[in-house]
Amino acid sequence: MSTYDAIVLGTGGVGSAACWQLARRGARVLGLDRFPAGHDRGSSHGETRIIRQAYFEHADYVPLLRRAYELWGELEEKVDDKLFSQVGLLQIGPREGAVVSGVLQAAELHSLDVELLTATESERRFSGFRVPAEMHAVYERRAGLLYVERCVQAHCAAAIDCGAELRSGVNVLSWQDSAAGVTVRTDQGEFSAAKLIVTAGPWAGDFLRAINVPLIVRRKHIYWLPTAQPEYQAAHGAPAYLYELPHGVFYGLPAINERGLKCGEHSGGQVVTDPLHEARLLDPADQDRVLTFARDYLPGVSLTPAHRSVCFYTMSPDENFLLDRHPQAEHVFFAAGLSGHGFKFTGVLGEVLADWALTERTKLPVEFLSLARFH
Numbered sequence: 001m002s003t004y005d006a007i008v009l010g011t012g013g014v015g016s017a018a019c020w021q022l023a024r025r026g027a028r029v030l031g032l033d034r035f036p037a038g039h040d041r042g043s044s045h046g047e048t049r050i051i052r053q054a055y056f057e058h059a060d061y062v063p064l065l066r067r068a069y070e071l072w073g074e075l076e077e078k079v080d081d082k083l084f085s086q087v088g089l090l091q092i093g094p095r096e097g098a099v100v101s102g103v104l105q106a107a108e109l110h111s112l113d114v115e116l117l118t119a120t121e122s123e124r125r126f127s128g129f130r131v132p133a134e135m136h137a138v139y140e141r142r143a144g145l146l147y148v149e150r151c152v153q154a155h156c157a158a159a160i161d162c163g164a165e166l167r168s169g170v171n172v173l174s175w176q177d178s179a180a181g182v183t184v185r186t187d188q189g190e191f192s193a194a195k196l197i198v199t200a201g202p203w204a205g206d207f208l209r210a211i212n213v214p215l216i217v218r219r220k221h222i223y224w225l226p227t228a229q230p231e232y233q234a235a236h237g238a239p240a241y242l243y244e245l246p247h248g249v250f251y252g253l254p255a256i257n258e259r260g261l262k263c264g265e266h267s268g269g270q271v272v273t274d275p276l277h278e279a280r281l282l283d284p285a286d287q288d289r290v291l292t293f294a295r296d297y298l299p300g301v302s303l304t305p306a307h308r309s310v311c312f313y314t315m316s317p318d319e320n321f322l323l324d325r326h327p328q329a330e331h332v333f334f335a336a337g338l339s340g341h342g343f344k345f346t347g348v349l350g351e352v353l354a355d356w357a358l359t360e361r362t363k364l365p366v367e368f369l370s371l372a373r374f375h
């Protein structure tokens with residue numbers, strides 16, 4: 001007999017949300033993680049994440065984002081904390097480039113409110129962000145930032161409040177599916193459940209080898225650039241930003257404290273094979289690229305970082321998420337390969353996984369994220 005209705009392997013971004021979604025429906029849930037909620041070893045740390053709706057990557061994400069916004073609101077109410085700030089998002093690039101044209105296309109398809117600005121209009125309105133004369137900007141007012149560690153902690157607290165059992169300091173070694181359910185082997189014994197949800201972030205590959213889709217982990221560096229200028233401060237209405245440039249995609253978030261404006265490169269990143277033991281040393285070449293970008297486009301920030309951090313992207317082959325039932329294990333569901341843009345979705349991905357684990361179906365339109373596209 002199973003002890004739990006569901007075990008969640010990894011209670012970071014997606015897993016913590018899945019725990020809440022399962023527990024709030026009365027399921028007996030066990031969440032397992034090596035590290036405590038809000039830790040800085042995986043992919044869900046570094047103060048802030050961008051959330052937006054006019055999705056240039058793929059317009060099919062938009063219905064999920066609408067639900068994601070609702071769920072972040074529900075979570076804020078549940079834990080009585082502010083997790084989202086609507087600071088807006090300024091995205092800059094060539095008019096026909098992937099970003100500007102993709103944002104406009106998604107906005108048109110789904111009737112979203114975005115403004116197309118010329119370089120001059122953008123610089124007049126957002127004086128901290130230089131825009132080359134031949135480029136355009138799109139501004140999405142409803143976009144904003146999520147306080148990433150607080151979101152994970154809030155999902156965990158909400159899950160515990162609804163009766164979930166969350167254990168940190170547990171190293172999961174393997175799982176096994178059988179007709180009766182799933183057994184999970186850890187360094188602290190075995191646990192069994194009717195269903196298993198695998199949300200192991202950069203370690204997903206260790207548990208999902210049999211899905212036969214390569215997941216590549218990339219190391220990403222982030223820098224905080226001090227500035228006293230109001231045009232970079234969230235409290236003064238400064239937006240999050242993203243630039244599509246010929247030499248790479250750079251992005252960041254407004255200052256929320258004295259560390260300053262957050263800035264990093266979305267493109268590139270060194271491939272790593274062991275994120276757990278990865279040395280988190282400064283990469284001078286990466287820092288040079290980011291500081292050169294900041295020098296050229298962000299005139300009011302210091303080029304001496306006050307703080308830096310290392311985080312991981314887990315890339316799927318087409319950079320869209322993998323969200324499905326395990327092809328060889330009927331009691332196992334997973335979310336993996338979030339490819340550096342998954343945090344804003346963690347609430348809604350948790351809801352889909354809970355739907356599947358408890359009812360075998362979901363109303364949310366996630367077929368485009370299934371494994372079928374690779375086989």
Ligand SMILES: Cc1cc2nc3c(=O)[nH]c(=O)nc-3n(C[C@H](O)[C@H](O)[C@H](O)COP(=O)(O)OP(=O)(O)OC[C@H]3O[C@@H](n4cnc5c(N)ncnc54)[C@H](O)[C@@H]3O)c2cc1C
Pocket residue numbers: 009010011012013014015032033034035041042043044045046048049050051170171172173199200201202203204220221222264311312313335336338339340341342343344345
């Ligand atoms: C620098 C950076 C900037 C980003 N910016 C954005 C952004 O602006 N907007 C956005 O939407 N997304 C962004 N992302 C992407 C987003 O943060 C990730 O897609 C998301 O956080 C991934 O969540 P996850 O649950 O898959 O992984 P994680 O949050 O890392 O969770 C996985 C969990 O599994 C646990 N685990 C794994 N293996 C084991 C094991 N063997 N035993 C026990 N526990 C285990 C880990 O400890 C971890 O807690 C960014 C990512 C990075 C790195």
